Amino acid sequence: MTRDGSEIKICEWNIHHQGGRGSKTTTPDWVVDELKDQDIVVLTEFPTDTRSASSKSRSSIIGGLQDSGFVCSPSDNRRGNDVLIAVKKSLITEPELEFYCPNPYYNEDELIPENAFVQLKIKGRDLVVVGVRIRTLGQDYKGRKAQFNWLMEKLEQIGNHPVLLAGDWNHGRVCSSNEDWSIGVMMDCLEEACYSVFPKTGSSCLAEPPRCRFPNDHFVINRAQLRLENVQYDWEFVDAHASAYKWASGDSDAPRLAKVSPPYPDHAMLKATLSFTN
Incomplete structure (x- = not known):
């Protein structure tokens, strides 16, 4: 983050709890290490x-x-998965x-998604951060839309508060x-409501041919009040922790992971810098 708070480093990451299914080990410590340099973190x-x-x-x-140095606000669903929003104390x-x-x-x-809402003040400015995961409900796409x-x-x-949404x-x-x-x-509905979606391309979980990739993870902002830059799906953690991952393809532009078992994250880290428009 810049000294005046004009740019805020944000990250959303699906860390693959999968409702606890098949997970007999704890999430590796390096997950937190990957997040330490961020200002706002949303974990689905x-x-x-x-x-x-x-x-x-x-x-x-x-x-x-x-x-x-984070203040943590986790949901408490007791079933399925939770959502965590973490914000650096120095930012608040x-x-x-x-x-x-x-x-x-x-x-x-x-029908409600897994969610968490935090309203806070950053350098004297209001900001609402929303973490969300649309539940799959099998193949019930009407249920997802609901x-x-x-x-x-x-x-x-x-x-009329500035709103940042981040999730799967x-x-x-x-x-x-x-x-x-x-x-x-999704994009049509959000654009009509004056929100913008980032990114619109790429792959956050599985890599397919370019026309059919899987960018399930997105930031959404109300564009009149917020700005996003440097938006990227970051897969570097895979190479940094190679013992837990295997590539099924050598295409660095469209990485494909072999099947990853919980509790190792199987989505890319979605990163960007956030700022206020005025």
């Missing part, structure tokens, strides 16, 4: 506080981030954060023409 598929390994991973990540003007996280598993009659609709209603209630939107491949939920449906 964050471990819940239920099973033994999940609880240990949760405590380890939160403790590591706190030791690195007022110590009290407004935090809420409607539980998506409390009432299955209302979760998105719930989120859009919540955004309308926020008012589970819309499928860029070549999908699904009329219920796809990257095209």
Whole structure:
């Protein structure tokens, strides 16, 4: 971050908790190491506080981030996955954060994404940070769109604050023409509401031919008040921790990982620099 707070380093990362399925080991310590130089972090598929390994991973990540100067705000779903929002203390003007996280598993009659909302002041400016993961619900794309609709209603209630959304939107491949939920449906809805989506290309989880990649992870901003630069899917952690990963393809522009088991992250780190427009 610049000294005057004009540029803020942000990162969203799906760290592959997968609802605790098949995970008998804790998240590796290097996950926190990869995040230490960021200012705002959003983690999706964050471990819940239920099973033994999940609880240990949760405590380890939160403790590591706190030791690195972050204030941590995790959801508490007790099922599925949680979402964590972490913000550097040095960035926050007022110590009290407004935090809420409607539980998506409390009432299955209302389709809600895994989520967390934090409202804070950065250098005296209001900012709302929203972490989100659209639940896959098998192949129920209408159900995924219903979760998105719930989120859009919540955004309308926020008012005129600058809003940064970060998460895993589970819309499928860029070549999908699904009329219920796809990257095209998502972008059309958000653009109409004066939000912008970043990035629109690339691959955050699986690499396919260029016309059909998988950019499931995105930042979303209300473009009148916020600006994003240097947006990238960062895969460098894979090479840095090669013992946990194997490449299934040598194409560096479209990396393809062999199957990755939890709790090792299987999505790229989505990074950018955030600033206010005025």
